[in-house]
Amino acid sequence: xxxxxxxxxxxxxxxxxxxxxxxxxxxxxxxxxxxxxxxxxxxxxxxxxxxxxxxxxxxxxxxxxxxxxxxxxxxxxxxxxxxxxxxxxxxxxxxxxxxxxxxxxxxxxxxxxxxxxxxxxxxxxxxxxxxxxxxxxxxxxxxxxxxxxxxxxxxxxxxxxxxxxxxxxxxxxxxxxxxxxxxxxxxxxxxxxxxxxxxxxxxxxxxxxxxxxxxxxxxxxxxxxxxxxxxxxxxxxxxxxxxxxxxxxxxxxxxxxxxxxxxxxxxxxxxxxxxxxxxxxxxxxxxxxxxxxxxxxxxxxxxxxxxxxxxxxxxxxxxxxxxxxxxxxxxxxxxxxxxxxxxxxxxxx
Ligand SMILES: [Zn+2]
Ligand SMILES: [Zn+2]
Numbered sequence: 001x002x003x004x005x006x007x008x009x010x011x012x013x014x015x016x017x018x019x020x021x022x023x024x025x026x027x028x029x030x031x032x033x034x035x036x037x038x039x040x041x042x043x044x045x046x047x048x049x050x051x052x053x054x055x056x057x058x059x060x061x062x063x064x065x066x067x068x069x070x071x072x073x074x075x076x077x078x079x080x081x082x083x084x085x086x087x088x089x090x091x092x093x094x095x096x097x098x099x100x101x102x103x104x105x106x107x108x109x110x111x112x113x114x115x116x117x118x119x120x121x122x123x124x125x126x127x128x129x130x131x132x133x134x135x136x137x138x139x140x141x142x143x144x145x146x147x148x149x150x151x152x153x154x155x156x157x158x159x160x161x162x163x164x165x166x167x168x169x170x171x172x173x174x175x176x177x178x179x180x181x182x183x184x185x186x187x188x189x190x191x192x193x194x195x196x197x198x199x200x201x202x203x204x205x206x207x208x209x210x211x212x213x214x215x216x217x218x219x220x221x222x223x224x225x226x227x228x229x230x231x232x233x234x235x236x237x238x239x240x241x242x243x244x245x246x247x248x249x250x251x252x253x254x255x256x257x258x259x260x261x262x263x264x265x266x267x268x269x270x271x272x273x274x275x276x277x278x279x280x281x282x283x284x285x286x287x288x289x290x291x292x293x294x295x296x297x298x299x300x301x302x303x304x305x306x307x308x309x310x311x312x313x314x315x316x317x318x319x320x321x322x323x324x325x326x327x328x329x330x331x332x333x334x335x336x337x338x339x340x341x342x343x344x345x346x347x348x349x
Contacts, residue, residue: 002349003130004329005066009047013129013330016066020132023081028135030095034153034323035128036072037332037345039185043274044069044123045333050276062124070128070347071097071121074144074153078132086138093141094152095133096160096304097121113298128153129329131349142304145312150323150346154189155311157298158319158344162190163307164299165272166197169245172268173200176244179235179262180204181226182273183211185344187249188218188319193307195219196315203235203243205258214320214342226254232261243267247296253277260285260293268292319343 001020004013023029043049047060073095077087100107100115107115121127144152180190183206203222204215212223224231236242242264248255251273259269310316320343332345
């Protein structure tokens, strides 16, 4: 099998050739047909997150080098292990990559994606910037119906992350408004999934007018450029005192503060983006406005199942996609870091 791997953090990915593995036990070998490139691939490749004030969170442990990134994987089942059940050869499946140890209280409560001993594909074990991937069990594979493979793969991370965040504000946003900050890959996915999941007015905020234009065409009732100094005030006016919920897909000091300013009483700010930075909030505001500030990271196997059901029903409109050959992975990571990507680049081996 051919993969693109890095041997040192921050150094360019190189093509490698290895013997294609044979599935053992419950394992399923998937021939990859598409793999989305996610912003977190850049963090994994860097080996750290920015925590603000010059501090960094080291995320280089628990991964042996050389390593294959890529966690938005879809393709066909090529071979199954002797005890595998639930999927047949040739089936087209999207892979839930957020696999846990399977033997801890977190995993037992259907939160494998939060397991302290993760075995996740493309972040802990070799992933999808390759032509093959080994999946430990068929239960991590989801039928994507008639959806194009290049689109289906994006539901494993950007789609699931969006769904999980939206799931947390379903009740708060109902009958009020939802503000989505950041119209990049995950933000745009949220705009699309929200139209299938919620009955609420959607407001999208970004600092890039091209992305705002796309969001407007993509179903946002209103769009605002955060660099406009009156934007937060106008959103408050528009929502009659503030929105029911804000989902921040940027996760910077500026974006989270902007979100707080547009939040109405008893609303929730859900931070999803991992741009980095720190947040200072006056505590009386938290109390008197009765607000919730919480994080949302990826999504559970159960949420993936719910999302894929919604997707197969045809209710989720697609996100903008740009398929590229797998060999352009390095250029793609650089384009993504430079903010030069609209929607999702999907690598095709
Ligand atoms: Zn991702
Ligand atoms: Zn676990």
